[in-house]
Amino acid sequence: MKNPAQASTRPAHSLPVRIMHWVNVYALCCMLFSGWEIYNASPDLPFLFPQWATLGGWLGGALAWHLSAMWLLVINGAAYVLYGIFSGHFKRDLPPPSPKAFLRDMWAAVCLRLPHKTGHYNAVQRLLYGGVICILVIEVLTGLSIWKPVQFGGLVSLFGGFVLARNIHLAMMILIVGFIVVHLALVAIVPRTLVSMFKSVPSDPQEANDA
Ligand code: HEM
Incomplete structure (x- = not known):
């Protein structure tokens, strides 16, 4: 039988989830804005992303941002998935x-x-x-x-x-x-x-x- 007092002291989001969530937000922002700069260099749809919403300054700079942020996104994402599975977070929440x-x-x-x-x-x-x-x-x-x-x-x-x-x-x-x-x-x-x-x-x- 569950103890209600115990249930109410569990944090809404554990510290690892909070840290990984904000690292993910940072990495994803870098990925999106640099990705839009890369797209603008060779668009295959009839629109361009506005310059103010891009990161890297030019194609080479954007690629450097995109690939380095990709490692942060992948390592952080893998840590989140492993944590989610082994801590029981995914199963419970x-x-x-x-x-x-x-x-x-x-x-x-x-x-x-x-x-x-x-x-x-x-x-x-x-x-x-x-x-x-x-x-x-x-x-x-x-x-x-x-x-x-x-x-x-x-x-x-x-x-x-x-x-x-x-x-x-x-x-x-x-x-x-x-x-x-x-x-x-x-x-x-x-x-x-x-x-x-x-x-x-x-x-x-x-x-x-x-x-
Ligand atoms: C500035 C942007 C963001 C803010 C302010 C934000 C805020 C939040 C908040 C407040 C929660 C908890 C919701 C609740 O308790 O009901 C949450 C959970 C979550 N957010 Fe975000 N978020 C942002 C960006 C993102 C992005 C870019 C992604 C992924 C594409 C994302 C994915 C998630 C996921 C998967 C959860 C559940 C986490 C878990 O419990 O394992 N968020 N976010």
Whole structure:
């Protein structure tokens, strides 16, 4: 039987999750802004990213930023996934939601009736967080394919060739930006979640996430 007092002293986000989350934000910002500079050097869609939203100053500088931030993103991401698996964080806090739970929470969110419990993710959040983690993995793998297409020839074939791998890389970037917009909107709706991502705040004393 769970002890409610114990449950309420668990921090909403453990220190490793908080550190890795902010390292991820820094690495991803560097990746996005330098990636837009690289795209601008050889655009394959009818638009360019504005210069103020790019990093690196020119193609060579942007590539240097993109590749060094990629190592930070990959090492931090691998540490997060290993931590998530071995600490039980994924199993306890981020289990994939059932379609029923997702539809119920999505409907409640649309009606602006979805309550937020500190330290517990609702089904919409769990789908969004699980989804963006998978998208980031595809983003890195397609990035490796177009960076070293000879050495990672197997990966290039898996993604249907160089051109398709580049387009998937671009499509995943758009999904990541879409995630960030929704994520920041949700944080703005419940600003106290931001505090819990900076310092240790006890989670609400309710352990179970509905499947
Ligand atoms: C400045 C930008 C960002 C802010 C202010 C922010 C803020 C937050 C906050 C407050 C939470 C906790 C939500 C809650 O307790 O209900 C959270 C969780 C999370 N955020 Fe962000 N976030 C940002 C950027 C990102 C980015 C760029 C990503 C990845 C693409 C991301 C992925 C996640 C994930 C996966 C979680 C769940 C972490 C876990 O418990 O393992 N965030 N974020």
